[in-house]
Amino acid sequence: MDSRVITITSGKGGVGKTTTTANLGTALAMQGKKVAVVDSDIGLRNLDAVLGLENRIVYDLVDVVEGQCHLRQALIKDKRQPELYLLPAAQTRDKNAINSIQMEQLCEQLRQDFDFVLIDSPAGIEQGFRNAIVGADEIIIVANPEMASVRDADRIIGLVEAAGKPEPRLILNRLRAEMVKRGDMMDVADVLEVLGIDLVGIVPEDEMIIVAINKGEPIVYEKHSRAGSAYLNAAQRIIGKEVPLEEVEEVQSFMERLRRMFGFGPAMAEKRVRS
């Protein structure tokens, strides 16, 4: 089977890896793909809660790796998508409970049964991160349009390349169009200028996401959410369909351009979404 193992990572914490994993997984399943989402954030698991599946966990990833159960027993079927499965992380263990070789074997095993295996990576660049990428064919980096996140993303790109993986792709998360317009936030071009990698999606900041997470329902089910449709589009691009990138801002007026030139905002960048 032509299956793809994709790791979602970021370096920095709190930028939306888990939300992205849950939503991309759900969106891919909605496209009729057979999907496994794997929470590799051992000790700090959240993916189960974001998907609203925490009360169904019996076995977890560490149990599988240690041979306490079969892979099939640990996989939890999603509430709504019959082709979506979650492999939860252990909460009572830590990142060193598994090693890279075990993780690679696990990925190979999942590959047999699924079209897509999405791995939610922990924050950081230590063993947990290395475990998360070791079995991946592709890496998707989630970054927010702010300096700390972009720098960490840059660091991660370097590490991913050093690990011999193909160049990662980017999901730019939590973009606030009105702030970008005021020149108070890095825009898409600013981020791409530093990172120099391809975009898979631009997800706008959306209050509905917080509600959705608390309810344990991925935002992609919300018809009117812009973030939800952004994730749906990103999933389409992952499958290989041509979907134009979200228009996040209007082209600037002449005055704004002039203002920026004279130092009232981040310098240089051309104010258009690179496609």
Added chain:
Amino acid sequence: MGMEDTSESNISEAQSNLEREEKQSVQGNIAIKGTRNGLLLTLEPETPFSELLNALSHRLSEAPGFFQGASLALDTRRRNLRISERTQLEELLANYQMSVTPLEQTFLVKQHEPDVISTEVVSEPSIDVSSEPTITAEILSEQTLALIGRLDPRDSDDTLFLRRTIRSGQAIHHSSNVVVLGDVNPGAEIVASGDILVWGALRGMVHAGYPNNENALVCSLVLAPVQLRIANLLSRPPDGFQVQARPEFATIKNGQIVVEAWLNGHGRTTRK
């Protein structure tokens, strides 16, 4: 396992004990030895370079954590490298944020730490093909010192050419010039004894003319470093600094780091 788990402590032990405590790993005609001066790489002279490179790549991938950021001295007594080979080696090592110091360089550095100098380091056989006479540290360092006295460090070694973006957390340390065809991002670091040329945007930290070559130069298409050092001087962009989207270069003038636009005529930097 062995080496991966213990070498780091072994090396420091060796350093403190000044013992013949030495770890050696031979694999596919390459040898990486932990000496008290750091890691020493020996390449078997008969083997094709590509094979050696593969072997080294394999060796590094086995324990990436251990080699990360290490400086590796290349033992050129039995096998010297062509420039293209040297570049390939540097490229491979750069993946692990490692850098190559030529053997002489290692000894030069050791001049500052007299207690570490020892003839033993070079005269110890590293792999079993050893039969030719070995050079002693005294001769080598004398030669090197004489060389350095006469020559600009920019001439003493090959320029390192990097055709990629240097990203956060990656450090390039080189004993001569460094040319980057790509960007140098914030959090990245380049330290060179010679000039640093960045054909791209320079947003990281660079140190040209390390440690004390005041004739060194830094230039870039977009010069926006976090910090810029030349020889023993340090400068950083002033608060509210606006990046100029034009090529610029930095040199030392009258004891200060000065940044100027790279223009026809004005920017022509005849080498001092």
